[in-house]
Amino acid sequence: MKILLIKLGGSIxxxxxxxxxxxxxxxxNDGYRLIFVHGGGPDIDWMLEKMEIASEFHRGLRKTTPEVLNVVELVLSGKTNRRLVSMLQxxxxxAIGLHGSDAHLLEGKYIDQHGLGEVGxxxxxxxxxITDILQLDxxxxxxPLALSQSGTTLNVNADMAAGAIAKAMNAESCIFVTDVKGVLRENRxxxxxxxxxxEQLITDQVIIGGMIPKVKTALAVVQEGIGKVRIVSGKEPFFSGGRWIGTTFSGKAGVQA
Ligand SMILES: Nc1ncnc2c1ncn2[C@@H]1O[C@H](COP(=O)(O)OP(=O)(O)OP(=O)(O)O)[C@@H](O)[C@H]1O
Ligand SMILES: [Mg+2]
Incomplete structure (x- = not known):
């Protein structure tokens, strides 16, 4: 099965x-079966603000107290997922909307419970x-929610969730659709x-905030041998006439994916 994993940013x-x-x-039409994972950053921020709950990020990951997790679940499952499914339809x-934590679709572990809270x-x-669902067309x-070993729900950065699914499903290609054309350096x-x-662009702080987990995941996916990993914009055409516009990642220096 030729799979294309699409991570859609909440921002887009x-x-x-x-x-x-x-x-x-x-x-x-090119033969790809599609799987979506989505984020929900702006919707979650909006709701947290409305509920007057403070929230902070550490290197692009949202620190998730149990109170924040409630809002994350409410918004991702009740609002963002519904909107995307209905847009696709x-x-x-x-399209069929699924909570990552349902039926052990995604299992996870805490990254740093002390520092980040319910983040996995x-x-x-x-x-x-997932294959059965694809076979139903x-x-x-x-x-991007996962079930922990103890049965709690974990908030997973959507880029990281997408990367893990791409690897597990042996996707042919993985794209991260966001609100910028790709990785930018001096606006280009x-x-x-x-x-x-x-890695150098992360060290030099050219890549910051939400672009860090996205690029790190893209690199991890490429290292797993998935050849076509890209960051593209959802605001403008990114694929036409077989040509892609965005940032393409490669595991080997000088070899274009
Ligand atoms: N070097 C860079 N090039 C491009 N964008 C960058 C760079 N460094 C940081 N960014 C920021 O990363 C953002 C994209 O990541 P962000 O996490 O905000 O969105 P997303 O992952 O698409 O959405 P969500 O987190 O809701 O799933 C851009 O809008 C930009 O502000
Ligand atoms: Mg993000």
């Missing part, structure tokens, strides 16, 4: 360009269930990045 959901959906259709795609990373993915749309798109170059 309300600003998706029409070409996003036509590109999806082109990719489906309006455009003719058969994925330890296992229920590939059988449905497009799974997952929230870096269209190709090796592992070393990307």
């Amino acid at each position: 959901l309300n600003h998706l360009h029409e070409s996003f959906f036509s590109s999806l259709r082109d990719l489906q 309006r455009h003719g795609f058969r 990373e994925i330890t296992s993915v229920n590939c059988k269930m 449905l497009i799974p749309v997952l929230t 798109l870096v269209d190709f990045l090796t592992i070393e170059a990307a």
Whole structure:
């Protein structure tokens, strides 16, 4: 099965360009089965503010107290996931919304409970269930929530969740759709990045905030042998006539994915 894992940033959901959906259709016609994972940053921030709950980030990861986790679940599952599923259906795609923690779809472990709270990373993915859903000709749309060993829910950075699913499902390609064209340096798109170059941009603080977990995940996925890993913008065309616009990652210096 030729799988394309699409991570959709919460920041882009309300600003998706029409070409996003036509590109999806082109990719489906190209034989790709689609799997979505989405974030929900702006929606979560909005709700936290309304509820007067403070929230902070550490290197792009949201510190998640139990109180913040309640809001994260409420917003991701009740609002953001619903909106994406309904947008896809309006455009003719058969999408099904799933909570990552349902039916052990995503299992995880705490990263640093003391420092980050209820934040996790994925330890296992229920590939059988995802494959069954794909075989029903449905497009799974997952929230980045995982079940811990003790049965609690973990907030997982959506980029990291996407990377783990791409690896587990042996995706042919993985794209991170966000609100910028790709990795920018002095306002210009870096269209190709090796592992070393990307790490240097993080060290030099050219890559900051939410771009850190995205780039780190992209690098981890590339190191896993998945050849086509890209960061693209959902605000403008990113795939037309077989050509991609964005940042493409490569494991080897000088070798274009
Ligand atoms: N070098 C860089 N190039 C491009 N964007 C960068 C860079 N460094 C930091 N950023 C920031 O990273 C942001 C994208 O990450 P962010 O986490 O905000 O969005 P997302 O992952 O698409 O959404 P969500 O976190 O809701 O899933 C950009 O909007 C930009 O502000
Ligand atoms: Mg992000």
